[in-house]
Amino acid sequence: MLLIDCPYCGPRNSTEFRHAGEAGKSRDLASATPAQWRRYLYEYDNPLGWVRESWFHSAGCRRYLSSERHTGTNEVRWVVPFGTAAPSSTTDEETSR
Amino acid sequence: MSPSEHWRIERQPGEVIDRSQPINFTWNGSPVTGYSGDTIVSALMASGVRVMSRSFKYHRPRGVVTATYFDPNCSFQVGDEPNVRAAHRQVREGDVVRAQNAWPSLSFDVRAANQLVGRFLGPGFYYKTFIRPQTLWPLYQKVLSRFSPGGEPPPIGTPHEIFDKRFAHPDVLVAGGGPAGMAAALGAARSGASVMLVEEEYELGGHLRYGGVESLAALASLRAEVASFDNIEVLTDSVVLGRYDDNWVGIVQRSGMWAKERLIKARVGTLVVAAGLIERPYVFEGNDLPGVMLATAALRLTGLHAVKPGTTAVVFTANSTGDEAVARLRSAGVQIARVLDARKGDDVVRALGRGKVTGVEAGDGSTTEADLLVTATGWTAPTSLLNMAGDRPIWNPQAARFTPSELIDIRVMATGGIVGDGSTAELVAHGRAVGSEAAARARGEVPQSVAALTPYPHPALFQSTTVGFVDFSEDVKSKDIVSAAREGYDSSELAKRFTTSGMGPAQGKLEMVNTMAVLAEATDRDFESTGTTVWRPPYAPISLGALAGRAFEPERISPIQSWHNEHGAKNMVAGQWIRPEHYGNPAAEAANVRSRVGIIDLSPLGKLDLRGPDVVKLLNLVYTNSWDNLAIGSVRYGVMCAEDGVVMDDGVTGRLGADHYLMTTTSSGAGNVWDWLEMWLQTVHREWQVTITPVTTALVSINIAGPHSRELLSRVTDIDLDPASFGYLKVRTGSVAGIDDCIVWRIGFTGELSFEIHVPASYGLHVWQALLEAGKDLGVAAFGVEAQRILRLEKGHLIVGQDTDGLTLAYQAGLGGLVKLGKDDFSGKPELVLQEARAGDHSHLVAIETVDPMLVPPEASQIVVNGNDIVGRVTSSRMSPTLHRSVCLAHVPADLAAPGSRLTIVLTNGDRAEAVVRENLAFVDPEGVRLRG
Numbered sequence A: 001m002l003l004i005d006c007p008y009c010g011p012r013n014s015t016e017f018r019h020a021g022e023a024g025k026s027r028d029l030a031s032a033t034p035a036q037w038r039r040y041l042y043e044y045d046n047p048l049g050w051v052r053e054s055w056f057h058s059a060g061c062r063r064y065l066s067s068e069r070h071t072g073t074n075e076v077r078w079v080v081p082f083g084t085a086a087p088s089s090t091t092d093e094e095t096s097r
Numbered sequence B: 001m002s003p004s005e006h007w008r009i010e011r012q013p014g015e016v017i018d019r020s021q022p023i024n025f026t027w028n029g030s031p032v033t034g035y036s037g038d039t040i041v042s043a044l045m046a047s048g049v050r051v052m053s054r055s056f057k058y059h060r061p062r063g064v065v066t067a068t069y070f071d072p073n074c075s076f077q078v079g080d081e082p083n084v085r086a087a088h089r090q091v092r093e094g095d096v097v098r099a100q101n102a103w104p105s106l107s108f109d110v111r112a113a114n115q116l117v118g119r120f121l122g123p124g125f126y127y128k129t130f131i132r133p134q135t136l137w138p139l140y141q142k143v144l145s146r147f148s149p150g151g152e153p154p155p156i157g158t159p160h161e162i163f164d165k166r167f168a169h170p171d172v173l174v175a176g177g178g179p180a181g182m183a184a185a186l187g188a189a190r191s192g193a194s195v196m197l198v199e200e201e202y203e204l205g206g207h208l209r210y211g212g213v214e215s216l217a218a219l220a221s222l223r224a225e226v227a228s229f230d231n232i233e234v235l236t237d238s239v240v241l242g243r244y245d246d247n248w249v250g251i252v253q254r255s256g257m258w259a260k261e262r263l264i265k266a267r268v269g270t271l272v273v274a275a276g277l278i279e280r281p282y283v284f285e286g287n288d289l290p291g292v293m294l295a296t297a298a299l300r301l302t303g304l305h306a307v308k309p310g311t312t313a314v315v316f317t318a319n320s321t322g323d324e325a326v327a328r329l330r331s332a333g334v335q336i337a338r339v340l341d342a343r344k345g346d347d348v349v350r351a352l353g354r355g356k357v358t359g360v361e362a363g364d365g366s367t368t369e370a371d372l373l374v375t376a377t378g379w380t381a382p383t384s385l386l387n388m389a390g391d392r393p394i395w396n397p398q399a400a401r402f403t404p405s406e407l408i409d410i411r412v413m414a415t416g417g418i419v420g421d422g423s424t425a426e427l428v429a430h431g432r433a434v435g436s437e438a439a440a441r442a443r444g445e446v447p448q449s450v451a452a453l454t455p456y457p458h459p460a461l462f463q464s465t466t467v468g469f470v471d472f473s474e475d476v477k478s479k480d481i482v483s484a485a486r487e488g489y490d491s492s493e494l495a496k497r498f499t500t501s502g503m504g505p506a507q508g509k510l511e512m513v514n515t516m517a518v519l520a521e522a523t524d525r526d527f528e529s530t531g532t533t534v535w536r537p538p539y540a541p542i543s544l545g546a547l548a549g550r551a552f553e554p555e556r557i558s559p560i561q562s563w564h565n566e567h568g569a570k571n572m573v574a575g576q577w578i579r580p581e582h583y584g585n586p587a588a589e590a591a592n593v594r595s596r597v598g599i600i601d602l603s604p605l606g607k608l609d610l611r612g613p614d615v616v617k618l619l620n621l622v623y624t625n626s627w628d629n630l631a632i633g634s635v636r637y638g639v640m641c642a643e644d645g646v647v648m649d650d651g652v653t654g655r656l657g658a659d660h661y662l663m664t665t666t667s668s669g670a671g672n673v674w675d676w677l678e679m680w681l682q683t684v685h686r687e688w689q690v691t692i693t694p695v696t697t698a699l700v701s702i703n704i705a706g707p708h709s710r711e712l713l714s715r716v717t718d719i720d721l722d723p724a725s726f727g728y729l730k731v732r733t734g735s736v737a738g739i740d741d742c743i744v745w746r747i748g749f750t751g752e753l754s755f756e757i758h759v760p761a762s763y764g765l766h767v768w769q770a771l772l773e774a775g776k777d778l779g780v781a782a783f784g785v786e787a788q789r790i791l792r793l794e795k796g797h798l799i800v801g802q803d804t805d806g807l808t809l810a811y812q813a814g815l816g817g818l819v820k821l822g823k824d825d826f827s828g829k830p831e832l833v834l835q836e837a838r839a840g841d842h843s844h845l846v847a848i849e850t851v852d853p854m855l856v857p858p859e860a861s862q863i864v865v866n867g868n869d870i871v872g873r874v875t876s877s878r879m880s881p882t883l884h885r886s887v888c889l890a891h892v893p894a895d896l897a898a899p900g901s902r903l904t905i906v907l908t909n910g911d912r913a914e915a916v917v918r919e920n921l922a923f924v925d926p927e928g929v930r931l932r933g
């Protein structure tokens, strides 16, 4: 089970969190076509590699968090409060181990 | 069977039996005596029993092979417990032990005739024989279940056993308590780490336990050293089941505590895998005859249990363990008729005999009489935990076994036989070094490498002929794998599934490498290109009881629950809540609300206190309707949709002050809605100033409903209830039954004049009792959830999740009037815009009347057209005590939604019932006169 290092609470089991989706999807109500809107609703990039995503620490501090996780190894490289700048991150090609 | 001592040998230095404590048990009804410390199987062997089971497919007699937990032939029924691993389980006084899969008896087995029809039971026979015609599947199922080697589950009514769960956070967890594992625990403990040392047998020691005097001396000092450390927790008769992300490790503990089994979930700093080696059987004709066993099995039976496994033995050896078995058997009084040495080119091609070994045919064609054939032909590294950590072990042809590649995670290390070989001192030195490094890594230090332990060279020995068995528990022969390869199942994963080799109880521990070897030979490939199958969790079986274990889910109850229980409540589970379904007669409770007055405990209702200047913006965003002009002192009903337009929750929100609101949600949706609001505030509109406080359990909610509700409430409150000033959908605060700061609002879920009171929770019971006392002459009575469901259905009010499902958009639920598409933004808007434009296409929620007024179609009954085409369903149905007829809500397609449309409903017994769509969702008081009164 994934361990997520909450910046407020420390390392906690992922069962305390709710996965809140890939980061960077734009919710553009005004100009999205129906097709674009449904891509926003249902489609994810889901690449093999580093992804930025959001987690909600529902059974802890109840704060939304941003993180970067490797979908192959499940390594979580960093976790920060939602809306704060990401730590200067290594390139997508690099694996940390 | 008499308690014969014929097979028990003189006292052995490492024996684990206590000869002063005889244990009496029965085997297939006959009395047997063993000693304390015996396994069931060692006690049987000591009494001369050689046939332990009948094989799965061909019902061939089978005996001891490994004498370990994973012995494929030694699963027994013990009392009411099936599938007991009897070569592991210690025998207990009074055990009632029976063979499985041997009806009517072990010695006379009618299904042994299967051997004669074996050619119809070739590889893939499940898939080929039992496919068509499909109508015969129930018959196939019966046939297959008779083949099942499993025992009998306990009968219904058997007292429950206690299973438990535990969480642990060791710095270092060592899987395997042999010499290297014990040394790793010591190496880690010396540097101060907290260590959990997990051993699958009843004692630490691994192969040292059944070794010679030097091994036993080394074991004694290791055990003493382990015992001297308080920071090493030793778990015996326990197995590491699996390793998951970030070293989340599951362990099953099988004995030695108050619970029957315990599942331990551990978050581990560094996992050290010290699983040792599993001895591999050899494939030759007759290799499954009772009397053919592994060298480690012979060493275990003699060394640990002082049991002589035969009288005259042939030993086929390729390594020092085989050589040790020769010496041990000789000293145990077994006559060694012949030693066949694979290192000198000797081979075994056939075990002779029917039902037991009587002789051995060697590779040179000569035969030797013997009742015991011991093989020592190589080792399998149980790399499961490394597989689970992402490692893909590689085939080492010089050592004829798999060894770890590069360990993918720095928090997973390995020591002992799984990585290499050595003297006891070398194994211990490696273990200590690994343990010390594991502790350092758990502290977060930069990883250092540890000097390698390399495997000894070993001849690659798998099979002499293609006639023998590769998988004893699944009855798969070498030639089955060859023919599977010929049929095109030439990849290891395909061949495994097609032949089921490695899919039995041992899960590949004994069979996997031989399966690969046979497949490689059959397809003329080497091991590398044949590939291997991946070991997945669990490594060892775990009972469903342990997985279910003790629930850590507390129940929620209202502060009024004690009153409910004292007054005949029949309780129901509603999400996390326990609440009264009714107090004996729900129809009467509902009728009392319609005619007089009732009160219901609605405490589970979700309640969120919202404060801040931007609450209205939030309400406009999450509800589909408009909240701009909600005056202080008013409440409004709203529906929430997810971003895909699906109805998610509903409820009433009241404005208590300029910047202060109380939102109610469905009982089951309270948590979701809270998360949902936080999502909008924390990730989308971070500039909005709103503070959310959950107050579900801070307030007790009581609904007073019925024509006398105003009269009742007026007797206990100082709030002015005059309908001119306190109208429908208004909210007031004041004192109720002497309790200040109660919130009271007028809504009408039941369709009656009603007041909902939210009271500080600790006064909830007081207010409840005060209402009952004050309303005696008015006929006040409590009503439960069932009466409320009847009342709301009579009124045509929907329940989210009952009358909607995961695909119901707002318009389909008849909630179009609450959707304000003119708002700039709200959750679900784009989808609802599209749905509104296609109003003619989608299904509708309608009220329907069955033509037979006394017929209540079960909820979820299908609505059909053209015979059997399903086009809709009944979502709610009840007998109405008010109208004395059935009342229903249903989802129907647009072309059947018009009032007067006739519907056909399929009932559970297949009968059809006719129904008619009504004009209005409400059966009772469609104009809303009563609730506005």
Ligand SMILES: [Zn+2]
Binding pocket: A006, A007, A008, A009, A010, A057, A060, A061, A062, A063
């Ligand atoms: Zn947190």
